[in-house]
Amino acid sequence: MIKVSWFTLFILFVFVGCKTETARTYENPIIRGMNPDPSICRVGDDFYLVTSTFEYFPGIPIYHSKDLVNWKQIGHVLHRPENCLAEGAYSSGGNYAPAIRYNNGTFYVTCTNYGGKGSQGAYYVTATDPAGPWSDPVWVGNWNVDPSILFANDSMYWISPDNKGSFMVGTINPETGETITPLRLVASGQGGSSPEGPHMYKINDYYYLMSAEGGTGYEHREVIQRSKSPYGPFDPSPYGPVITNMNHPESPFQAIGHADLVQLPDDSWWLVCLGIRPQGGKFQHLGRETFLAPVTWTEDGWPIAGTNGMMDTSYVVPNLPEHKWEKAPVRDDFDAVTLGLDWTFIRQPYGNDWSLTGRKGYLRLNGSAITLKEMDSPAFVGRRQSALNIAASTKMSFTPTADNEEAGLVIRANDANHYALVVTQKDGKRVVKFRRVLEELLEDEIYTAIPDGDVVLRITATPLEYQFWVQAKGFETSLIASAPTKDLSTEKVGGFIGVFIGMYASGNGQANTNPADYEWFDFEINPVVPYVWNNDQE
Known part of the structure; x- marks a missing residue:
């Protein structure tokens, strides 16, 4: 007869219990209903996210989260007629493709406005409190769309498509919007239609230029390229799209793309992007919603998001304390x-x-x-x-x-x-x-x-x-x-x-x-x- 001590039984109990514990997961999409073109930034332990609103007023909702999964709207970036030029905007015109960044105590949101009375194309607004108030627009150019910014090297880089399938980069004065280094062509798209929604990140020794292409439909995808300089030359990822569901017609999520990256305090990386949920075939009526996926990096330094580059229905939650908000009343x-x-x-x-x-x-x-x-x-x-x-x-x-x-x-x-x-x-x-x-x-x-x-x-x-x-x-x-x-x-x-x-x-x-x-x-x-x-x- 084999004798087993109480201590051994206790250790076995703990081990089995740990092995059978189910990891906590979240379900996509994380922000539902029409919330396209998400952009995100982290400030300490807080995350802030903005999405497009087109002709609706107020414009550009801003959401707050502590855990990347549970989000609460805290205001609108474009919250008054002086900074939300929606009057006269055609349907699906107005304010779209925002990007949010933070630098030295100030939040910046870049955006595009076409069709609104008094609009002049691309602009940015600023605030010291993400809940507002936000400034009036600082107009940067009446011909470039989907702008984004990068703060690096004591400069504010302005990144924008040129409407011809390529991307341009320059620097501007963050106080006035005036050009310091003129925009110049730095990279082209990667073969898909309508290259758009670029974001640039400085990660270690590289400048990564991530963008969407394939239109906003079922061939939508997110691609990435990198360079040792913000002005190129840029080399595309050898691993293909960062994320896309265009080769997975069986998935309940389609049109995945127009993404943004964020780094957590534990140095892990995550990606937010838009996607749709078609019903009864290829018919989606809720609009493009906001999705979240983990990012892994290859040994040679390229990001791949989701499940081998595909957005899935659920994932293990980020390594952050859970923070739920009070549920909205019916x-x-x-x-x-x-x-x-x-x-x-x-x-x-x-x-x-x-x-x-x-x-x-x-x-x-x-x-x-x-x-x-x-x-x-x-x-x-x-x-x-x-x-x-x-x-x-x-x-x-x-x-x-x-x-x-x-x-x-x-x-x-x-x-x-x-x-x-x-x-x-x-x-x-x-x-x-x-x-x-x-x-x-x-x-x-x-x-x-x-x-x-x-x-x-x-x-x-x-x-x-x-x-x-x-x-x-x-x-x-x-x-x-x-x-x-x-x-x-x-x-x-x-x-x-x-x-x-x-x-x-x-x-x-x-x-x-x-x-x-x-x-x-x-x-x-x-x-x-x-x-x-x-x-x-x-």
Whole structure:
């Protein structure tokens, strides 16, 4: 008989327990809904990340994280009309491809603006607090796009594509934006279409120039080259793309690219990038989202991200203490003095179109003559659809006095494509109407009579379908219509943005007589289905 000491059993127990412990992982994407072109920087133990917003206002959300996995929006870089020139921007124009960097107590965000009234192409803004306030734009050039910067050698290097498939580098005065060393051609792309989104890093003895190519579609990829000088000559990586999913059609993630690198305190490296989640084939409607992948380095000093250069669904978390933020509430009851950071407008809003003080505890929209089909700013307050399975609901008070007046909920893809569920008037009777507008053409209109008084409007979504519901007090919930998500997908409507869901009012050519008052707005992820409203729930 073999005798085993208690100490030996204890050691075996600990060893087996350690071997069977499951490593903590995270799921991609890390920031969901329309958050394309991510750029990241680290300041001590804090990480900051920005993404594109195009024609939406305020522009460029800025997110904060302590662990690279859990993110909280802390503000907007372009938070006022003077530094967010969105007025007149065409859909998918405006502000895009930002890059964030930090140097000697100051944050810098470079960006491109085309189409906004007063825009002059490429610019940067600065702040000492990433939550703001941020400066007015310092314009650098009206012809270069997707700029980025590198602080090295006591200089501020400006990196930009030249719109001809190559990249240019020069230096500028960080205080004024004036040229010190003129931009000059330093490298070309690596064979893919539309070389863009360059970032430069000084790592050990090399300057690495990383960029995206292959367009923003299914051949999107991130490539890299390096040199001993920021001005070249640059040699491409012999290992191919840093990351791409273009050769993996089976993956739920596609269009992986437009990336940025960040180094952790433990000297490990990570990569953030954009990607899409197609549904029902090649149809993605949420927009390009933000993904995270670990980076490994070859023995000869080249980075490869993800799983052998492919973005996967999950990875072991970075070597950082977990830091979760307080979960956002489902309901916004509009009791605050300002709108929450989730809310955005289409271009620069008109001050008289919305109010949190016109009726205390309500969001009031004063429907103007402007409609969703115009390249202008209608009375609209919306937010990104940030999950495939959601429910968006609101309780609204609105009394139309003419057939042209309407207010309700909208799913917007761009100026030419939207679904609407609105209260209006038809032949002198109050009704709720579902409308589908595709490529500026009215495809469907469905009317249902409703009584006077407040109504609850609700839009539910699955990966493939939207459903539109209404309930008046004392009545059962009614399904008004359904519509496919793919008709609002980028593959159908074009452009670079994802869908937004929000509240809207318009007189379709003239102002509404009465305001629309929204008592609350609920945004539920993975809602309970079927859902039954209780008229006394408030």
